Amino acid sequence: MSAPNKSYDPVEVEALKPEMIDAARDEALAAIAAAPDLEALREIKAAHAGDRSPLALANREIGALPPQAKAEAGKRVGQARAAVGKAVKARQEELEAARDERVLVEEAVDVTLPYDRVPAGARHPLTTLSERIEDIFVAMGYEVAEGPEVEAEWFNFDALNIPPDHPARTEQDTFFVRAPAGGEPSVEGESSPLVLRTHTSPVQIRSLLEREPPVYVICPGRVFRTDELDATHTPVFTQVELLAIDEGLTMADLKGTLDHMVQSLFGEGMRTRLRPYHFPFTEPSAEMDMVCYVCHGASVGDPDRPCRTCSSEGWIELGGCGMVNPRVLTACGVDPERYSGFAFGFGIERMLMFRHNVEDMRDMVEGDVRFTRPFGMEI
Structure with missing residues (x-):
């Protein structure tokens, strides 16, 4: 029975390389910032912050690391995922505010107009x-x-x-x-x-x-x-x-x-x-x-x-x-x-x-x- 590989270098795990984590984070932040509406933002969130996103897959690789490497890798992945989550929330608030402002303009009701467009009847x-x-x-x-x-x-x-x-x-x-x-x-x-x-x-x-x-x-x-x-x-x-x-x-x-x-x-x-x-x-x-x-x-x-x-x-x-x-x-x-x-x-x-x-x-x-x-x- 072999002993634990205490000299395992996490840099050799492709998904956990610092440059790969940073690239996945930056790609997610760029996509979130470019989301034109709430529907597109939901798709981007699923792609970059969902269970099958690159950062989520990288997070799964942490469990295979030796104890002395898990803390650093977990911290790096956690910070990247937190940055993506924060960006999603901020962009969602911006898009919701823009939507509400647009609705107030497009669906404005002139309260000075008759409230009932069906005219009242009258007996002859x-x-x-x-x-x-x-x-x-x-x-x-x-x-x-x-x-x-x-x-x-x-x-x-x-x-x-x-x-x-x-x-x-x-x-x-x-x-x-x-x-x-x-x-x-x-x-x-x-x-x-x-x-x-x-x-x-x-x-x-x-x-x-x-x-x-x-x-x-x-x-x-x-x-x-x-x-x-x-x-x-x-x-x-x-x-x-x-x-x-x-x-x-x-x-x-x-x-x-x-x-x-x-x-x-x-x-x-x-x-x-x-x-x-x-x-x-x-x-x-x-x-x-x-x-x-x-x-x-x-x-x-x-x-x-x-x-x-x-x-x-x-x-x-x-x-x-x-x-x-x-x-x-x-x-x-x-x-x-x-x-x-x-x-x-x-x-x-x-x-x-x-x-x-x-x-x-x-x-x-x-x-x-x-x-x-x-x-x-x-x-």
């Missing part, structure tokens, strides 16, 4: 105005009634005392879904013509057929006319009608109801007037006007204070109204000797134009959110 103003009108009359004890938009001609015309030769019953004014067949038309039969309702008055007829008097209903909904779409007309528009049937109702009750409605919509001090007119379903009938909500009539006869809203007439036309024709009550099985009633109706689009100075009705139907959004999310 026709919907909110219709519901506001409904609330006014529900508070007065009325009931909201609805009906089909495709209606039998009997409900749309006959029950409302509109004669067969009336111009409104022609294709020039009415959309027919099913044309009249031969023979007498019936409400339920296959020969009954069907139309897109031209007003919400059929809902009043259905309400009288379904309810026992007294009846107080308000009937909002879409209606259809064969009009061209322009600034003041649309083939599909929204209408609201009111029907009140009870004992002893008079034109005075109608007038008071109209005054309350316009004051609720346009403010205190607003009033209405009635002008004689003719409608088949009311007798007597009237056109309903309200005092101009801009000049309140002050522009009449005063050339120095013209009003564009009412053309200096002092009044704005809203719609038609009157006492329910006894023939309509009879058609619905209501005794006209005992009961009387009043009704009125107007277009909500027209009311919206008055309330918010909308000049073109096409803006209401084209679906442009730039028109709808300013009205907000009123509930």
Whole structure:
């Protein structure tokens, strides 16, 4: 058995030669200093400070040295590895600081900009105005009634005392879904013509057929006319009608109801007037006007204070109204000797134009959110 080689010279171990240790250290330091980013630094650290790096392999050779040589070799390798580790840490801190500074610039957030790039939605103003009108009359004890938009001609015309030769019953004014067949038309039969309702008055007829008097209903909904779409007309528009049937109702009750409605919509001090007119379903009938909500009539006869809203007439036309024709009550099985009633109706689009100075009705139907959004999310 041979004795330990106490005269073993560590210089003869290639990996532990001082110049080899210094070269490995210098190569590692140069690579670390040249690392362009953190990803490259991780690769350089694995290559020069990892388990398979030259300095790590040299460190393994120390165990084969005699005791008197281990201390010097260990010190030399340890200092080199410490220098590499320190350089890696310093370079990592530099690269992380540069990355953070770059991120602050590239990913900067302008806190003065809107925090939410998705614009808030808005309810259509026709919907909110219709519901506001409904609330006014529900508070007065009325009931909201609805009906089909495709209606039998009997409900749309006959029950409302509109004669067969009336111009409104022609294709020039009415959309027919099913044309009249031969023979007498019936409400339920296959020969009954069907139309897109031209007003919400059929809902009043259905309400009288379904309810026992007294009846107080308000009937909002879409209606259809064969009009061209322009600034003041649309083939599909929204209408609201009111029907009140009870004992002893008079034109005075109608007038008071109209005054309350316009004051609720346009403010205190607003009033209405009635002008004689003719409608088949009311007798007597009237056109309903309200005092101009801009000049309140002050522009009449005063050339120095013209009003564009009412053309200096002092009044704005809203719609038609009157006492329910006894023939309509009879058609619905209501005794006209005992009961009387009043009704009125107007277009909500027209009311919206008055309330918010909308000049073109096409803006209401084209679906442009730039028109709808300013009205907000009123509930």
